[in-house]
């Protein structure tokens with residue numbers, strides 16, 4: 001852990017070095033990894049392409065840096081500690097030695113099934129250790145994993161399978177979530193009716209519910225691993241070979257496949273993990289995210305395991321069997337670093353402090369927050385009732401595209417301020433831009449958040465459509481990566497993220513494109529047109545408010561609203577289901593036919609006396625009708 005920062009002056013010193021000479025800075029960090037062949041150049045880049053390469057011509061396998069690297073030093077240390085949904089079921093622990101064996105074994109299985117370097121493997125699994133084993137086995141054989149959150153519908157799954165032309169799907173029979181047993185394999189079967197690239201499906205048995213297995217295509221996990229060798233020689237990958245594709249929402253309808261590569265991602269995930277959380281050998285670390293999101297990739301699997309950490313993996317939900325579950329787990333495993341989302345904090349806050357009372361939470365040293373802005377009230381609750389005022393909170397701002405944490409306090413080192421992500425990590429050169437494309441220099445400024453210089457964990461492309469990557473991230477401001485977030489830099493130079501400035505809404509820390517939700521709503525045969533906006537929601541951060549024009553013949557409003565909700569659940573998944581659906585006679589449009597979302601947003605949030613200029617509207621009448629029918 002030679003790259004560990006220990007003091008605030010150490011942070012400033014490292015930050016200065018990282019800006020003065022980024023190549024040397026990152027070369028030094030990268031030197032602590034095992035490379036099969038060292039790189040020729042540290043960095044080749046331009047943001048016009050964009051074309052970014054880190055550790056050029058370096059050869060490695062990321063899993064050697066997770067498994068072989070730790071085998072003879074900390075082989076018996078728990079790598080993954082799994083806590084099942086049902087607390088009465090026995091948990092499981094995989095030590096680094098056992099993880100090595102399992103990953104090797106499944107790598108051999110993938111080989112046997114014909115998976116080769118560059119092939120795509122979809123992972124659509126519950127939160128079980130095998131999901132992490134699957135990711136690492138893909139990485140070990142040089143295949144590209146694309147994890148799809150198991151809450152997505154068969155349509156959404158099929159879109160992702162087809163976009164990356166996956167050869168293999170790894171899944172389960174079903175999934176436990178709280179009291180529910182959710183069918184999973186059936187969803188995969190439906191998705192595969194609309195996909196042609198998949199040759200093999202491997203099914204992990206979790207719920208023992210009945211499933212259909214297609215001869216020659218579908219295999220049980222326990223069958224395919226039985227008798228398979230637990231030794232495997234990791235395949236050599238290039239620094240810039242794709243490690244994984246992860247789909248995320250943007251402002252257009254179609255989710256995009258964010259591409260991360262082996263070398264840079266590896267270096268960045270480990271560096272940020274150790275410094276932000278101030279992880280020390282032997283600590284027990286728990287991130288409550290799902291591996292279907294980037295947070296699960298970087299901070300349940302890759303970052304912690306590259307650091308030789310013990311990473312807890314929890315299958316269930318925060319409120320089952322009761323609202324004390326998180327705290328029961330913290331005490332049970334003596335968790336030292338706990339990393340969760342503001343939406344979970346707010347949801348638990350609503351139960352009061354009683355569910356916390358039976359637990360000591362003594363082991364906690366660091367608390368983390370990710371996914372959306374944390375409001376001050378939730379920050380204080382977390383700090384007082386969970387951290388007992390002794391644990392620093394790291395409010396970590398980053399994105400699927402950034403691969404790892406970008407702006408965050410270093411735990412116990414950077415003085416914190418509620419609701420502020422504070423300062424950029426070493427290597428991260430931020431810029432705040434105004435709408436005219438001018439950089440806002442100095443403190444006490446507010447604008448759009450950009451990054452001026454590459455960092456190792458950054459997005460390389462959007463899969464299959466490089467131009468989309470360029471348009472989305474590198475075109476708004478010349479020579480800069482545009483994050484899509486608004487930001488304020490206060491008088492101390494501290495950063496506070498203000499939320500998305502594009503058509504992306506953040507529901508419980510999940511990114512949803514408004515266009516994506518509208519497309520799903522429009523699938524309902526009676527829907528003529530729709531417009532979706534976000535509005536402030538007590539627990540979810542933002543809720544989804546949909547304005548829909550419908551053909552109402554033979555339908556009651558309530559029926560239609562329910563049907564539309566079902567349609568969205570079917571097309572995307574329950575996370576995209578609108579909280580409020582208002583049937584409207586028309587939408588506020590400009591003369592050129594553009595929907596004025598600003599007005600819809602204002603109505604949704606209830607600030608009707610502050611609608612701004614409506615003079616360019618084609619039919620200002622419509623606004624009155626919308627206000628009359630507004631859903632509280």
Ligand code: 6R9
Pocket residue numbers: 248293294295369370371372373374395396397398399400401421483484485497498499500506509510511
């Ligand atoms: C890691 C992750 C990214 C978007 C991002 C921003 C919001 C994430 C935040 C935050 C304020 C934080 N976001 N962390 N906003 N403070 N600490 O969440 O990735 O799912 O791609 O979402 O989430 O708006 O642009 P992803």
